[in-house]
Amino acid sequence: MSSHARRLRRWYVVHLWSSLICTLFLLLICITGLPLVYTEEIDHLLSNDPPYAALPANTPPASVDRIVAAGLQRYPGQVVTSLYIDDDAPQVYLFMAPSMQALREHPDSGHYLQFDSRTAQFVKESDPPGEHLPSFTSLMFSLHTDLFAGLPGELFMGAMGLLFVVATVSGVVLYAPFMKKLDFGTVRRKHGSRIRWLDLHNLLGIATLMWVLIVGLTGVLNELATPLFGVWQNTDINQALQAWKDKPPIRADQLSSPQAAIETARKALPEMTVTGINYPGSEIGSPHHYMIWTKGNEALTSKLYTPVLVDAITGQLSAVMPMPWYLKALELSRPLHFGDYAGNPLKILWLLFDIAAIVILGSGLYLWFARHKQRRARFRKLLQPARAATATARGIN
Amino acid sequence: MDWYKRARKNLWALPIALSLLTLAGLFLALLTTGLWHGVAWAMLTLPIGITGWYAFAGRS
Numbered sequence: 496m497s498s499h500a501r502r503l504r505r506w507y508v509v510h511l512w513s514s515l516i517c518t519l520f521l522l523l524i525c526i527t528g529l530p531l532v533y534t535e536e537i538d539h540l541l542s543n544d545p546p547y548a549a550l551p552a553n554t555p556p557a558s559v560d561r562i563v564a565a566g567l568q569r570y571p572g573q574v575v576t577s578l579y580i581d582d583d584a585p586q587v588y589l590f591m592a593p594s595m596q597a598l599r600e601h602p603d604s605g606h607y608l609q610f611d612s613r614t615a616q617f618v619k620e621s622d623p624p625g626e627h628l629p630s631f632t633s634l635m636f637s638l639h640t641d642l643f644a645g646l647p648g649e650l651f652m653g654a655m656g657l658l659f660v661v662a663t664v665s666g667v668v669l670y671a672p673f674m675k676k677l678d679f680g681t682v683r684r685k686h687g688s689r690i691r692w693l694d695l696h697n698l699l700g701i702a703t704l705m706w707v708l709i710v711g712l713t714g715v716l717n718e719l720a721t722p723l724f725g726v727w728q729n730t731d732i733n734q735a736l737q738a739w740k741d742k743p744p745i746r747a748d749q750l751s752s753p754q755a756a757i758e759t760a761r762k763a764l765p766e767m768t769v770t771g772i773n774y775p776g777s778e779i780g781s782p783h784h785y786m787i788w789t790k791g792n793e794a795l796t797s798k799l800y801t802p803v804l805v806d807a808i809t810g811q812l813s814a815v816m817p818m819p820w821y822l823k824a825l826e827l828s829r830p831l832h833f834g835d836y837a838g839n840p841l842k843i844l845w846l847l848f849d850i851a852a853i854v855i856l857g858s859g860l861y862l863w864f865a866r867h868k869q870r871r872a873r874f875r876k877l878l879q880p881a882r883a884a885t886a887t888a889r890g891i892n
Numbered sequence: 893m894d895w896y897k898r899a900r901k902n903l904w905a906l907p908i909a910l911s912l913l914t915l916a917g918l919f920l921a922l923l924t925t926g927l928w929h930g931v932a933w934a935m936l937t938l939p940i941g942i943t944g945w946y947a948f949a950g951r952s
Contacts, residue, residue: 670907671903675903678900678901679899679900679901679902679905679906680906680946681946682947695947698943698947699943699947701907701910702942702943703914703939703940703943704907704911704914705912705914705915705939706918706936706939709914793925794922794923794924794925795923830922836921837929837932838929838933840929840933841921841929841936844933844937844940847940848940851940
């Protein structure tokens, strides 16, 4: 074997094994990914929420303080853990739990209340724990991201995604020897189904290569969200919190107005939109601060968040926390993975690319089976004379 | 479409062109708004359209 042939053979082995290991998981990921492209639309279709109250378009938002007070009135003795302000629809989600510690130990103890952001009227709340049935899209999401196994599941699926990237790159190397004598797009239809599917596998693989690579790599990055935010919390955030390190834990009755904290953040970053608050003691954030999440208002900057730390007792600005490069990369990898950033036509294209990826995976699996069968048949044929000879020899003896 | 015939004969011409088109379309959609999104959609339709053409209609 020439060194060139040996090299190709090695790439073939890499392609074979990387894809064999990840294909079934990737099929699951691609199939569950189809409905996930339309998560918002499906959720909206399946929900029986009352419609938003009809109010003039320029109705100003209600004070967040009223929403927090309404939540605490419904659940006296509980704490607010975070708050999310939708910038697409007039709604605020208030997340609550028996305590921050309870939430950390039993994530199921957390629940949410939904309010109209303009009137601070209660709209609905999550089902009590135990009675809570996961929605269709959250089921799809778990199958897509962590197989119901939390962080270990995320890391496992991330590893499968990485193998898929390896399979894709090795596939590109193998494209050359297969297509050397064929025009781009050639599908030989008269040479049996194995050849036809081989050509289709090569065509779909090379034509959708860049989409598959980008969605694959951004998917892997998304699976690393938890450890990446953990790194940031343990480095930059903790650094910024040095002065508060020895302060006693904050009591609920010491909390200053969250609305005032939002105003403080707005004053510090006037060109940004506030999208939520992590209350003191959240996993990401500070035991002594409101962490106010803000984002930009332009196409690109609306994907990039800058949290602001506001002292939860004094209400004073403590720090603006620009995200480190790896979290900026993570934030940009979200739209590039979800395909939800340029209207419905992009979502339709996402479905089509995803279907192409499913065909690539399925045809790859078929080609492996077909090759396997062919090789076994050839082997049997080779062995036939030998077997006949043994049988004759046995007959004679 | 002589140039296209020649491009099809070249092993890497169309794969590279389609990859660059996809990359440009994905980032154009991310960095712009409004009419530019239409350009991005068109750029991304090409790789998927060409694939569909050869997979279903192409006679070769």
